[in-house]
Amino acid sequence: MFRLFRSAPCSDPIFGQLTRSRGRWRGQTALAGKIVPLALAGSREAPDAAALAVAKQLAGVWADDQALVEMALFDHYEPYREAAAAGEFEPPEAPILIASPSAVWKYVDVQSVSVAPLDDGLTAEVALSVAWDEEHTLGVRFNGGRFIELNGSILPE
Numbered sequence: 001m002f003r004l005f006r007s008a009p010c011s012d013p014i015f016g017q018l019t020r021s022r023g024r025w026r027g028q029t030a031l032a033g034k035i036v037p038l039a040l041a042g043s044r045e046a047p048d049a050a051a052l053a054v055a056k057q058l059a060g061v062w063a064d065d066q067a068l069v070e071m072a073l074f075d076h077y078e079p080y081r082e083a084a085a086a087g088e089f090e091p092p093e094a095p096i097l098i099a100s101p102s103a104v105w106k107y108v109d110v111q112s113v114s115v116a117p118l119d120d121g122l123t124a125e126v127a128l129s130v131a132w133d134e135e136h137t138l139g140v141r142f143n144g145g146r147f148i149e150l151n152g153s154i155l156p157e
Contacts, residue, residue: 007044014056018047024114025051031059031126032110039114041122050122051115057145058113058124065147067101069140072150073108073130074101080132096132107131119143125151 007020015038018027024039025047040055042048062069077098084095098104111127118125118141126140139151 010046012047012052015052020044024116029055029058029113031062031113034110036110037112039112039116041116048122054115054122054124054142055113058115058126058142061124061142061145061147062126065142068147069150070101070104072140072147073104073128073138074098076130076138076150076152077104077132098132104130111137123148 009020010018010025012018012027015027015029018025018040020026020042025042026040027038028035029038030036038055040047040051042051080096081098083089084097089095096107098107107130109129111129113124113126115122115124117123121143124142126142128138128140130138136153138153141148141151
């Protein structure tokens with residue numbers, strides 16, 4: 001009986017088949033050389049056209065704003081680096097030492113992408129895990145095609 005209330009899958013030339021689950025349209029996307037889960041806002045009938053457009057532009061925005069993102073990640077890493085320098089880690093845990101913002105990527109893993117309304121319009125959020133902060137999933141947020149913030153703790157899609 002509940003099958004009557006399910007949304008029919010949608011097909012997209014970039015993202016392939018999208019299915020509706022838990023209030024979002026779900027599929028996969030490529031970002032940072034990896035295929036990751038994608039969640040898009042939309043109605044029961046179809047993904048939001050603007051959300052699809054934002055998702056399709058995200059790889060270019062990610063590349064354009066890479067220096068800003070890595071600087072934000074390096075700033076997030078700073079308290080960890082200070083704790084390591086103060087000797088606050090006990091063996092066998094070896095501290096992670098990152099010398100510059102561009103070196104953060106070795107310790108970062110893209111987990112998922114979501115595009116949904118947040119504050120002032122559609123926001124693309126890339127969920128990241130980072131080796132120096134295993135307790136949190138970080139959210140890199142983009143709005144209007146620009147990096148806006150690094151959120152220190154999100155729930156990945």
